[in-house]
Amino acid sequence: MEEQAPPVPTSRISVRKAVEVIQTFDDYKRWLVTEIGFGGMLKLPMLQKLNLKFSAWTMSKVCVERRAIVLSETKVLKFFAEDIHKVFGIPCGHRNVKGRDGFIKPEAVTFIKRTLGMDRTGVHSLRAAEEFLMRDISEASSKIEKDCFQIAFVIFVMGHVLAPRTKYDYGTIDYWGALANMENITQYNWCEFVLEFLLEAVRRLKNDMMANNHSTNLVGCHLFLQVCKHVFFSTHPPVHRNLSFAFMVHAHSHACSVKPLSLFQIFFLDNVDLGIFNKKHNVLPRISDFDQNSRKNMITIATDIGKGPTSYVKCMVNIAAQMTT
């Protein structure tokens, strides 16, 4: 059988873009963000680059129906909408963003677009939202300006981090119904929306893999899956934590035909990492703990085992083979 290269992943997600803008916020703007329940996004760490291959690998391991990272029949890491809340600190309310509650009249869409300056030619949605966020807003500003700032913030972080699509500088408006009434933003389940969006992205990736596409566009918040794994390590009781870490490494090294580490070594590594992370265990949102270097280190430990990118390639080939049988 001819060896098929895994698809080259690309993505429009940009944590860096989001953080660059958020860093300019003064206390009042930060308070406005907190007021709508998106305060967790203020703690996004500056991530210059993500590891897209690792994202693709994690996504390929997700079972959409079970909402879990499935490494084998006995090694299943389930995740829930609440985990998105833990990781990113966005509202996890009871109202459905896409349900009847989230219906929005076309006139309201037009109104939002016009007020935020999204209707001018050549001004794309995310760029316009960004420009609005950079405006001077203070306690003395009008109610409508404050509301628009909050709307613009949600559009901005959804477009760049939580639910990015394939097109440069564009976002969906699928969730705009939940934006229409400012007072209700926190009542919606934004986590479920982000999660469903991500699961849809997983379907797309699997389609691309089965079609042996040369490249694939990762949409949705695959960053969550990277961190999701870490949440298991850092929030579960120690024994469980060590075991799930061991499972991850073992399963991966097995799939990659790389010599598995012994359980003792894994236990050791896990505890070394815990030593570094321990002091922050109860910090929420969890994302705030995973800066550039700690992410990189954990990914290296959990996946590469010092073998470089070839392990990923072998992985994807194996997965593709499994999926076609």
Next chain:
DNA sequence: CTCAAAGACTACAATGATGT
């Protein structure tokens, strides 16, 4: 229904960052 415009996706080039 038809057709044009807007929305959404793919491919690719250029640039920047990182690791060897």
Next chain:
DNA sequence: ACATCATTGTAGTCTTTGAG
């Protein structure tokens, strides 16, 4: 230094939508 990979920007194409 060089190679590789991620990000950003652009062009072209396919799809959906809605006005007439």
